[in-house]
Amino acid sequence: MRSRCASFLLAVALMAQAAPRPATAQQIQLDNLPGLPEAEQQDPGQWRTPEPFEPRGRSTQANPQAETEPEPILLPLRPTRAQLGTDPGEYRIQGQFRTAEFSLLLPEAPTGASFTLTAQSAIDVLPERSEIRVSVNGTPIGTVGPNNFDAPHSDVLPVPDGVLRAGRNVVTLDVRHVHRVFCGPDAAFSVWTDIVLAESGVEVMPDALGTDPLSFLAAAGAELGRSRPVTIRTSGASFPIAEAAPVIARVGDIFGGLPPEIMFEEYYTINEGPPQLARVTVVPSGEMAADLPQFRRGGDGAIVLLANSGRYDETGALLLEALPAGETGNWPPLIEPGGPRALSDLGIADIEGRGRYVNEAVPFRLPRNWLLMASQRAELRLDYQYDTDLPDGALLLVKVNGTTIRLLPLDEAEAAGRDLDTLRVPFAANLLHPGINQLSFEALVPGDPPDEACVPRDAPIFRVDSTTELVVPRSPAMSVPDIRRVLEDIRPEGIGMSEAAQASLSLGILPQLAAVYASPRTDPEAAATRPPRLTVGIPSDISSMSGDIVQGNGSRLQEVLLTNVVAQTEQVDAWEGVNADRWWHIFYDVDRAARLPGEIRDWFLSIWRGPESELGAWLDGRAAEAMLIQPDMRTQDPGALWLIVRPGFDPKQVVASLAASHERFEGPTGQVSLFSMETGWSSWHASSRPLGLHEPLTFANARAVVGNYVTITPGRYILPLFTLALFSALVGMGIVLLSRRDRRR
Known part of the structure; x- marks a missing residue:
């Protein structure tokens, strides 16, 4: 009896182990690759729905349709531009x-479709006056009312x-958004709505996803909307990132925003979680088929893109034919120096600012060999107007690359409500730099009153006309070593990973970076004499680098990446910086007064070495999750960059910021650039950067060329000039003394 009982319990245990798992269980997925048994091949057009497990002799008749009918699939929203500092599964709309x-x-x-929007708003939002x-x-x-404060809620339209x-x-x-309590610039930072991307979109039935390119992309x-990577299955051998870049870039261009996360798997993979909807399978080079690329249905119901190894151009062309490239990867317009360029020439219409805090940006590009570092002047010819009855203290700040070049009042009643005469705003041309630049208009309008919800205002606070012109002076063709300049030339075949990084980081960062730099060059001057390289590494790789930047600073650079980044908890102040550049600001700013002696010391030192500090001093007190470094900026290999990532840090935000740097000026520059989730990129420029002249020296460009050399390395010229002046003075004094002696005789 005891033996029968033991046998029965053993049989029950075996049946429990053999029973199919729920949707979260592990599944062995078999793709229909060449050489697999016929039983594993699925009809290319058939959607396979897993059948529910049912013990023999039992039947559940409660709702048979619910067991056999597949559930709809939500095709989610995807941002057209990457957003920094937020959860990849959410998109924050703030302001x-x-x-x-x-x-x-x-x-x-x-x-008969419906659109689902799932969102959660800040508690400070007044729902009666707010809308989406x-x-x-x-x-x-x-229209949807933003009234979901405790948790995300779905609205169906x-x-x-x-x-x-x-x-x-x-x-x-x-x-x-309208703040329920306050009105003013500071209130704009407290009102936001988070869009839950994975739960916002349009539902379709599974049979709507066929085995075709468009269904695969959907x-x-x-x-991606489920925060799951796109899977590429290989035979287990090393995967050629450069060869597969067209496919990866094709997917990245189609979806826009953050380049898709890629995960590599072997053919026969145990998968945990819900079945995949789509993946790519690369056929080994020894079993290539003439009819590939094509789409099949995998054993788990996924749409499988089968591609021949080494022939990825055909796959990229197949996807391109199904869905042309979007407009998410366009670079800002190029301004040719030397003459006025209107905003309308850049494809920009009138700019209207609405709300109590407005920050409207106009990105543009300058040629990569444009460089003016001395005292030359550029000019903005501003055509604008502002609304009537704005409260006292309303301001408009005109900025170039984050630096205020003019502060304009918006509270003068006699000038309000009409087109004003063109305002000429000269500014230092050295605020501009080669590549991406930004002209921005930032308005701050106090609340009236500040402790109540804002009164609705239909008219815009200000308007900048498209006839506004920007005049950038010509420059000799010159350049200095810079991370941004090298990144403009990076191509997928130049992206690699160190051996130490391969053991610590996910290989998926390589195809993501390949997607960022896979689009063709838009600047004809971007041809590099030597192909640049970008190597992904970890802090221990710094000790193996050589070059004038890392020499003597290796341990300090590693320490920055191993120090924990402290989150900043300071409250956002929209008025900060309005008068920060005024000299009298130090009399009531205690912190700035304490920094004044150090600033004076640095000013005297900059007369000799240039405006930049030493790397060791710049690194003091800093911490970062990632670092871009140009180890050598001179003769050895100036085109070699390293992206050092702290082990355990998810590099998605780093990739997103690099993707955004195609359209924004806030990106890595100089020779060392540190990245943190709190502050983004902060860059250091070496004071000994060598200047390169890419055109003959003539009388026409001599002044600008000399000005650039004197600005970047003043010590090399101040001492000779001082010596020459002293020698001339001594000679002059000698001549005077000799002439007086002659007179006395």
């Missing part, structure tokens, strides 16, 4: 008046037939 655009990929044009207007492909479909189309759809959210977008 009083904001517009955000998202991409939505659909395999076909649905009928939703438009799809330019057609308004409804019907979409009229004919609005959604197969392929890429643009979803626009026009958000208006399914891959759904994977």
